[in-house]
Amino acid sequence: MYSQKKCVAMLLAGGQGSRLKALTTKVAKPAxxxxxxYRIIDFTLSNCTNSGIDTVGVLTxxxxxxxxxxxxxxQPWDLDRLYGGVHxxxxxxxxxxxxxYKGTANxxxxxxxxxxxxxxxxxxILSGDHIxxxxxxxxxxxxxxxxxxxxxxxxTVPIEDASRFGIMNTDDNNIIVExxxxxxxxxxxxxxxxxxxxxxxxxxxxxxxxxxxxKSSNDFGKNIIPSMLNAKEKMVAYPFEGYWKDVxxxxxxxxxxxxxxGDNPEFDINDSSWKIYSRNSASSxxxxxxxxxxxxxxxxxxxxxxxxxxxxxxxxxxxxxxGAKVIDSxxxxxxxxxxxxxxxxxxxxxxxxxxxxCLIGEDRASGKEIAVIGRNSIIKNNTIIEAGAxxxxxx
Numbered sequence: 001m002y003s004q005k006k007c008v009a010m011l012l013a014g015g016q017g018s019r020l021k022a023l024t025t026k027v028a029k030p031a032x033x034x035x036x037x038y039r040i041i042d043f044t045l046s047n048c049t050n051s052g053i054d055t056v057g058v059l060t061x062x063x064x065x066x067x068x069x070x071x072x073x074x075q076p077w078d079l080d081r082l083y084g085g086v087h088x089x090x091x092x093x094x095x096x097x098x099x100x101y102k103g104t105a106n107x108x109x110x111x112x113x114x115x116x117x118x119x120x121x122x123x124x125i126l127s128g129d130h131i132x133x134x135x136x137x138x139x140x141x142x143x144x145x146x147x148x149x150x151x152x153x154x155x156t157v158p159i160e161d162a163s164r165f166g167i168m169n170t171d172d173n174n175i176i177v178e179x180x181x182x183x184x185x186x187x188x189x190x191x192x193x194x195x196x197x198x199x200x201x202x203x204x205x206x207x208x209x210x211x212x213x214x215k216s217s218n219d220f221g222k223n224i225i226p227s228m229l230n231a232k233e234k235m236v237a238y239p240f241e242g243y244w245k246d247v248x249x250x251x252x253x254x255x256x257x258x259x260x261x262g263d264n265p266e267f268d269i270n271d272s273s274w275k276i277y278s279r280n281s282a283s284s285x286x287x288x289x290x291x292x293x294x295x296x297x298x299x300x301x302x303x304x305x306x307x308x309x310x311x312x313x314x315x316x317x318x319x320x321x322x323g324a325k326v327i328d329s330x331x332x333x334x335x336x337x338x339x340x341x342x343x344x345x346x347x348x349x350x351x352x353x354x355x356x357x358c359l360i361g362e363d364r365a366s367g368k369e370i371a372v373i374g375r376n377s378i379i380k381n382n383t384i385i386e387a388g389a390x391x392x393x394x395x
Contacts (some may be wrong), residue, residue: 003083005118007140007197009053010108011044013128014061014101019249021390022374023349028060029248030128031067033332033350035260035269036300036315039070040247041128042278045077045086050274051136053124055084057114059107061100064090076279089114103218109207115200123203125196125220131256131267132244133274139238140197148236149202150228152176153195155240165191166221168237176235179225190237193244196220202233243267250370254347257313257330261296283316291322300333307337321356328364338381345387346371355381362387 013030023032030041041058048056056079060067067088073079074086089111091100101107108115108125115123122143124136134153143151154168162183168190169178180186206224210216216223229235243266247253259266269276283302288294293308300316307324315333320326323340330347337343338356345368346361352373354360358381361371369388373379377391385391 003118005055005084005120007053007055007122007124007136008115008118008120009048009056009124009126009136010111010115011041011048011056011058011126011128012104012107013041013058013067014064014107015129016062020253021250022372022392023250023253023347024063025374025392026063026066027375028063028067031063031070032247032253033315034131034247034253035257036298036313037280038269038276038278040131041067041071042077042276043131043133044126044128045071045074045079046274046276047132047134047136048126049077049079049277051134053136054079054081055118055120056086057089057111058086058128059089059101059111061091061107064088070279072279077277084118087114103216103223104220105207105210105216105224106218108203109211109218112204112207120200123198123200125194125198127194127246129248130193130244130246133242133271133276134195134240134244136195136197139195139240142238143197143236146236147234148197149199149233150225151197151236151238152225153193153240154190154237155193155244157189157191159186159189162186162189162191166225168192170237174237174239176229176237179221179229181221190239192221193240194221194246196225202228250347250372254330254345254370258311258328260298260313261311280316289322292320307339315350329361332375346373348373349375349377351376353378355379355383357381358383358385360385361389 031039034040079086167180167186168176169188170176245256247256286299286303289306292305295310297309297312299314302317304319306322307320310327312326313330317334318331319336321339324337326343328345329343332350335348335352337354341354341358344361345364371389374392
């Protein structure tokens with residue numbers, strides 16, 4: 001039996017992330033690289049550490065190997081604890097059955113025993129594919145102050161975009177009175193962030209009811225939240241006004257990377273009061289060759305820049321040879337861009353080798369889609385890859 005915890009976090013990190021195309025062919029979405037030196041999951045784990053949440057269950061399923069290896073014992077996030085810390089929780093075979101996680105609610109249901117080990121008063125439900133900085137402790141304090149059965153983080157979105165989200169309609173005291181899933185005619189613009197805090201006994205009650213309902217999708221947004229509202233449980237919205245982006249699409253992932261750039265970036269990863277922690281291997285300093293050019297870009301350690309980098313994110317170990325140009329692009333770890341190649345509005349995955357005199361993608365101003373080249377691909381000299389291409393296998 002473990003010591004009692006006030007709050008335990010459960011981080012949903014098992015999604016396939018198919019909208020990220022080649023980037024998630026062999027990697028779970030939360031393990032996709034971001035911001036030159038991070039992976040997407042670093043932000044949620046760092047939020048837990050900075051918020052004083054020291055017990056985190058990470059629920060994995062799709063392509064878990066790299067993610068599991070990356071998390072390890074949790075040491076980079078100060079989550080290597082004797083009591084608590086980070087625990088990777090894949091689906092497992094129980095006495096009576098073995099099944100994959102069927103939905104977000106089912107994933108938590110299958111791990112009730114893990115939560116019970118710590119006897120928490122509250123359970124924080126998180127997603128592993130969002131980029132943001134948030135103090136969960138402040139949300140927990142508000143959850144306790146209002147004596148809510150469930151508190152849901154919400155952010156204001158433009159009313160014209162509200163139909164893309166789950167919308168929480170509230171009274172003047174932020175009590176949720178109605179939930180609309182992607183409504184055609186939204187009544188408010190308070191969008192759910194997919195971040196929940198439950199009283200533990202209420203969470204267990206509704207998870208167990210949901211598990212025996214054959215008609216349920218076993219999902220928090222589709223089933224658990226509506227069921228609690230129908231039962232008149234106390235549901236409270238917690239407004240969040242900081243930066244937050246769901247990077248579940250190629251365009252949103254590219255945009256979030258771009259938000260790191262500039263003298264006054266929209267999302268500041270250099271904030272010393274809220275550090276973002278990550279697991280990084282020791283790398284040599286970046287080498288910027290004479291005659292190279294770097295404009296409004298992030299360049300990580302271990303890189304060798306001999307060409308031009310403009311408005312781009314360059315991850316660790318990347319080599320950009322002489323005469324090559326990288327424009328409006330995201331280049332992930334250990335990729336190599338051959339001499340005189342031009343990369344425009346593209347995402348190049350880890351360990352990709354681009355040959356010499358290649359042309360990848362088109363100008364962003366063309367209005368065409370992002371070109372993506374999946375990890376370990378080898379692109380031969382003089383290859384032209386059009387905008388919007390999705391390359392998963394070596395050529």
